[in-house]
Amino acid sequence: MATRWLWRSLAAVCVLSVPVAAEVSPAETSVQGGSLASNAERTTSSAERLLVPPLTPAHLLRSPQLRFSEVAESAVGQESETFVGGGSGSGSERFDVGPALTPRDFSVGEELQLSAMSVPLLAGATDPVELAGEFEGDIVLTEEDRQAVTNGAVPGQRTWPGNAIRYVIASGFSQTERGVIAAAFRELERRTCVGVHPVPPGTPTGDFVHIVRGRGCSSAVGRLGGNQTLSLSEGCFTRGVVLHQLLHAAGLWHEQSRPDRYQYVNVLGENVAAGRLLDLLTYARVPSPPTPSYQRRSLMHLSRWAFSADRTRPTLESTADPTEPLGQRDGLTVGDAVAVNLLYGCADGTAPPLPAPPGADADCEDQNEHCDYWARIGECARNPGYMNEFCARACNQCAGSSCEDLDRHCRMWAALDRCERELSYMHVYCRRACELCQRQQPRPADERCRDRVDSCPFWARRGHCHQFDHYMRAHCGRSCGFCR
Numbered sequence: 001m002a003t004r005w006l007w008r009s010l011a012a013v014c015v016l017s018v019p020v021a022a023e024v025s026p027a028e029t030s031v032q033g034g035s036l037a038s039n040a041e042r043t044t045s046s047a048e049r050l051l052v053p054p055l056t057p058a059h060l061l062r063s064p065q066l067r068f069s070e071v072a073e074s075a076v077g078q079e080s081e082t083f084v085g086g087g088s089g090s091g092s093e094r095f096d097v098g099p100a101l102t103p104r105d106f107s108v109g110e111e112l113q114l115s116a117m118s119v120p121l122l123a124g125a126t127d128p129v130e131l132a133g134e135f136e137g138d139i140v141l142t143e144e145d146r147q148a149v150t151n152g153a154v155p156g157q158r159t160w161p162g163n164a165i166r167y168v169i170a171s172g173f174s175q176t177e178r179g180v181i182a183a184a185f186r187e188l189e190r191r192t193c194v195g196v197h198p199v200p201p202g203t204p205t206g207d208f209v210h211i212v213r214g215r216g217c218s219s220a221v222g223r224l225g226g227n228q229t230l231s232l233s234e235g236c237f238t239r240g241v242v243l244h245q246l247l248h249a250a251g252l253w254h255e256q257s258r259p260d261r262y263q264y265v266n267v268l269g270e271n272v273a274a275g276r277l278l279d280l281l282t283y284a285r286v287p288s289p290p291t292p293s294y295q296r297r298s299l300m301h302l303s304r305w306a307f308s309a310d311r312t313r314p315t316l317e318s319t320a321d322p323t324e325p326l327g328q329r330d331g332l333t334v335g336d337a338v339a340v341n342l343l344y345g346c347a348d349g350t351a352p353p354l355p356a357p358p359g360a361d362a363d364c365e366d367q368n369e370h371c372d373y374w375a376r377i378g379e380c381a382r383n384p385g386y387m388n389e390f391c392a393r394a395c396n397q398c399a400g401s402s403c404e405d406l407d408r409h410c411r412m413w414a415a416l417d418r419c420e421r422e423l424s425y426m427h428v429y430c431r432r433a434c435e436l437c438q439r440q441q442p443r444p445a446d447e448r449c450r451d452r453v454d455s456c457p458f459w460a461r462r463g464h465c466h467q468f469d470h471y472m473r474a475h476c477g478r479s480c481g482f483c484r
Contacts, residue, residue, distance in 0.1 A: 035297075054121050090324040095210055096226070098171030098383060100198035101182045103413050103422045104428075108179030109186060109239075116180055118240045118330035121303035128241045128329065129302070132216025132231065136254050136279045137302070138245065140220045140229070149283065156285030158222025159251050160245065164195045164346050165223075166208040167230075173213065177237050181211065184242035186421075191337040193346035194250055198383060209249050217241055222251035240329035244299055251343055255294070256300040256316060264294045264319055265326065271315045276307035280315065295335035301327035366393045381405075383410070403431050403437030413476045430436050451478045 112138045130137035185196045199208045215229030261282045304314040318324035371391035380387045380395035410430035421435035456476035465472045465480035
């Protein structure tokens, strides 16, 4: 009797716990999204189907019931590898490599709070680009550079072939920090013809930037050959500061060191800290690249108080107006973008076209004996630039090969237009969702745009289509009339 009573009680609890469609809203579903991730691939009952598949950070961050810090501050769980490699002029050194940036990182980057986008340059405060204590604050000089500086010049055209800065990123950066780095990458690629691409798998070879948590914010200028370090530490994680370092890596020096500086800005030598006047001199660029007019508000210009003895008295002063602000750490100005594009020979800002996926012909073969092993451990997805070209068969890039999505969130990201915005990731991890498979026919519009949640019609009637636009566009396109 007692056993029968117990079973009836348990049955009643189970019935009461079944969700009802009309009682769940998009915002509530967003809050539940993290706990639903393990159910994403499972065939569910009609009651369970009311719960939405796992959500991207973009959805979670848009939920009015979640603060940004609750979602993004925890460190990213990352696999890492340690390699021994030769640095540029520095001999052998050990360095670790974490995963390349993913759409999740770019999603977090899109939702950054204002404090993660820029830092004001004010009297009494230290400019983050001065934290590393390098030449002019953040420029890592090679021996060749040091010799050139003593002769009043600096190398002017150390650009990256193919207009692509190749990078690896160390493990251990938090989700927020990776989001800031992703936001800087996107801004550079959106405003200029220079891209930022991950390096091939295995031991990194060739020329690349190694992004690490180092001492202050610093970078070498231009491509040095081999691996070169771009350092970010506490105080560096705003989009503007990371962009500043990326522009150094692309080949830009500080604006105020231009040889025509004295027409626009004067140095107040009496206010400069002892031993730092060398950091405020001008240098010829050899060879001299084409440059736009002088930009007092350039992202690459030091502040009015650069290397000030007491941080309150200005060391740089505009010739037009002594109180005019100099420099900023918000983002690229029009002049900054033009300077990059002129340096790389694409003044109109047109980016080179994305190459077609390799392996479409009958001669599609692997060109390295380790291709099968690399493919088994996931390198096709981690390092598409190398693997798609040299391990096309192992990575299923040949005509007639299987073509699958490698991430369970691919369809959702594709619905959010990530296929074109995160090319380097989506065109490898999510080939089927992005309709890039060989001979794959584009899906009919009716199939591409549909309701993915049973509650969509109810939510649409309640006016949630515009209240939760980002979420509803991805999951309730038909009910909300978003189909094209």
